[in-house]
Amino acid sequence: MIAAGSDYTGWFRSPAMWPVLEGYIARHFASVTVWSGACATGEEAYSIAMMLTELTVDGTVLASDVSEHSVLHALRGAYDASLVERDVALGRLSRRRVSRWMYRDGDYYRVAPQIRERVFYSVADLGTVVPPVCDLAFVRNAWRHLPIDRQQHLADELREALASPDARLVIAGADLFTATLRDSTPPALAQAFVEAEHPLIWKLR
Numbered sequence: 001m002i003a004a005g006s007d008y009t010g011w012f013r014s015p016a017m018w019p020v021l022e023g024y025i026a027r028h029f030a031s032v033t034v035w036s037g038a039c040a041t042g043e044e045a046y047s048i049a050m051m052l053t054e055l056t057v058d059g060t061v062l063a064s065d066v067s068e069h070s071v072l073h074a075l076r077g078a079y080d081a082s083l084v085e086r087d088v089a090l091g092r093l094s095r096r097r098v099s100r101w102m103y104r105d106g107d108y109y110r111v112a113p114q115i116r117e118r119v120f121y122s123v124a125d126l127g128t129v130v131p132p133v134c135d136l137a138f139v140r141n142a143w144r145h146l147p148i149d150r151q152q153h154l155a156d157e158l159r160e161a162l163a164s165p166d167a168r169l170v171i172a173g174a175d176l177f178t179a180t181l182r183d184s185t186p187p188a189l190a191q192a193f194v195e196a197e198h199p200l201i202w203k204l205r
């Protein structure tokens, strides 16, 4: 098992990217399959499911993480209410989304059933996983923690998974930045992918 880096995640993390993704999905897909390959405690996968529901785009989110503990948390779909309220206060999560897609249950907010039913969780290691065939593959804030040979392996696997012309890989700025600093170019990314609509959205060469 290769597990490295922090577990930090958040609702609609990297806010500038979401409108770009929304536009891309609305232009290209009536139905979409998304893979969140390092889903942590579920905020990323549920954010995607909320976005798809708001766009009235069909489809599912397949989410996995190497941490069984995190996946169990994600499956429960219950989040400390004080942390959700903090994210609202900090502008990371809109009050409107909380009202629409969560409900209060004591000290927790629970994700609404119509969002939860779009997300399917499993435990999987990015170092060995065979990614599902999908339209968007999220490997944000995890790509950079994989050893270079594992990045290369995953890029090769994603060649199969992201075979459709409109399919894209989504990473985080830090995945790119760290690799760029360390190696001049992020080798597996540079060899397999080319930057597309946005610096964080990549398509296969």
Ligand SMILES: C[S@@+](CC[C@H](N)C(=O)[O-])C[C@H]1O[C@@H](n2cnc3c(N)ncnc32)[C@H](O)[C@@H]1O
Pocket: 001, 002, 003, 004, 005, 006, 007, 008, 009, 010, 013, 037, 038, 039, 040, 041, 044, 064, 065, 066, 067, 070, 124, 125, 126, 127, 139, 140, 141, 142, 145, 172
């Ligand atoms: C910093 S969090 C990022 C979560 C989310 N993708 C985001 O951007 O907010 C990194 C996650 O990667 C997971 N992870 C680390 N190594 C992994 C591996 N080899 N396979 C799958 N998940 C891994 C950790 O368990 C953690 O949940």
